[in-house]
Amino acid sequence: MSTTQTEPGDRDDRTTAAETDEAIDPEWTEYGHGGRTKLAVENLNVHYGDDHAIDDVSLDIPEESVTALIGPSGCGKSTFLRCLNRMNDRVKAARVDGSVTLDGEEIYGDDTDLVELRKRVGMVFQQPNPFPKSIRDNVAYDPRKHGDLNTGLLARLFGRSDGENEDELVERSPRNAALWDEVSDRLDDNALGLSGGQQQRLCIARCLAVGPEVILMDEPASALDPIATAKIEDLVQDLAEEYAVVVVTHNMQQAARISD
């Protein structure tokens, strides 16, 4: 299982450092990378009540690269990811201080458009969470909502339906997520009928369909067999051609394989 690295890899040491440390380690920031900084995290602290989950983390995430986060269970990896697109706003107990900038713009400002931010910074959760809808609707849901696809009643009435684009999208995203062969003949079945691993890939496909600039993946391969895992790893590396990808994983080898 050989994978190509999209950038000269010199940051594997970060992951080793992180393993020994309880929280995400500031040392990680000491690395060199070719790309421009996409997301810059500075002095990020997260508290859940009295529980200090993330302690003063600073980290640059370059564009067109893969950044792997690794660490023991409960050390705050998911929490960190959620900070990057402000999903922690939805967790009542969480208090976030510090600064995260996306392309130089502060995302923890009062006037940040959360919807816009999350369109640009997409997220795949640790637990697969498909919508209780058909597989097709799962993939096309957010693009439809963003107005990238006009398949609503009005659009159809005015003959501006993007049915073809949708079909194309509904094929391309699952294909990229190594899911297409398993679902191509059951696109209209309910997504909850898929296996856990298939659901996980569907959630990845759903995220790809939106076409974000940064993709946050929380253990995208935790429920996958080695073959699907390899496909996802390949996918992650392909994605790095275009996107900034942040991956949480528990697997050192995997981190070494995919990260830059």
Add this chain to the structure above:
Amino acid sequence: MSAETGLGGWIDGSAGGVNAVAWLVALALVVAAGTFFLAPGLAAYPLGAVAIVVAYGWLADEATTARTLGLAATVATVSVLGLITIYLVAKSLPAFRLMGLDVLTKTDGTLWASSVPVYSLVPMIWGTLLATLIAAAIAAPLGIAGAVFISEMAPDWARSLLKPAIEMLAGVPSIVYGFIGFALLNQFMADEFGLPTCGSLFVVGCVIGAMALPTVVSVAEDAITSVPGQMKDGSLALGATGWQTTTDITVPAAFSGVSAAVLLGVGRAVGETMAAVVILANVTELPEPLYDVFGNTITLTSLIASQYDNASGTHMNALFAAGVVLFVTVLGLSLGSQYVERRMQRKLGGSG
């Protein structure tokens, strides 16, 4: 496993052999029931015996005793229901024999008079239908909107205030609602719209709708709140707005619960008696024109409640027939809601 399939096997299931405790408890219960019906005065003794046997069984083999008692309770419930149904149908038969299917279909001439005698339930069925539709038209949209607001939009402090307040409303006795409808709403309608008659199906529908509202809000809110947060996160994390998530993910995912809430509310409206009795005058003809919701045509329940007092002979049987119609309607509604729920679950559960 196979030993558990038969009834005997079910009772003996845990021990594996014939279990004396189970039979002893069952026997005591049967003897007690028999004595109660045949010689009520002596029922105290077998009941005492039941208590002793159960106490003994509880100590000797708790699981079996509990199972036997559970079975007995279930059998008793089901047979009571069955007996009520049989009694209801049997008592209504003379009315059907007198009128034939006209009980359900006759629409012209005199429709309801014990002097003729003629008993057509068409006006009451129509009145019930109108009142129910009005109630549903009020309770469903308001209730669902309220539930969505409380569960998805309201800030925490408002939710912790609103939820119990609304649940308390559900506990207000229906006669209170009926009386308010009669004294306030009725008067208001009469004054402001110059209605010729006092009391109307419209007022009844409004009052019943208001009565059903707390149930609808509370049940629908539970359903919406129980949609997993992860599912909503999935939608939000990819840049859907909160409103889009609510309308396209959360509410559809809670659809079976929400529709159950509406059907529960409507079921209550169909069976609601007091408000209709208090508000409606005793009109047993169809409204003219049919859709005139300001008429006083009574409903099935208020028909029974207001006439059983001085009914006898076939008149009484006709009232029982009204009971049968109600029974069948409510049964149909509940079967319908179960069907909807099962279909939704299959759709949501993904096996279909």
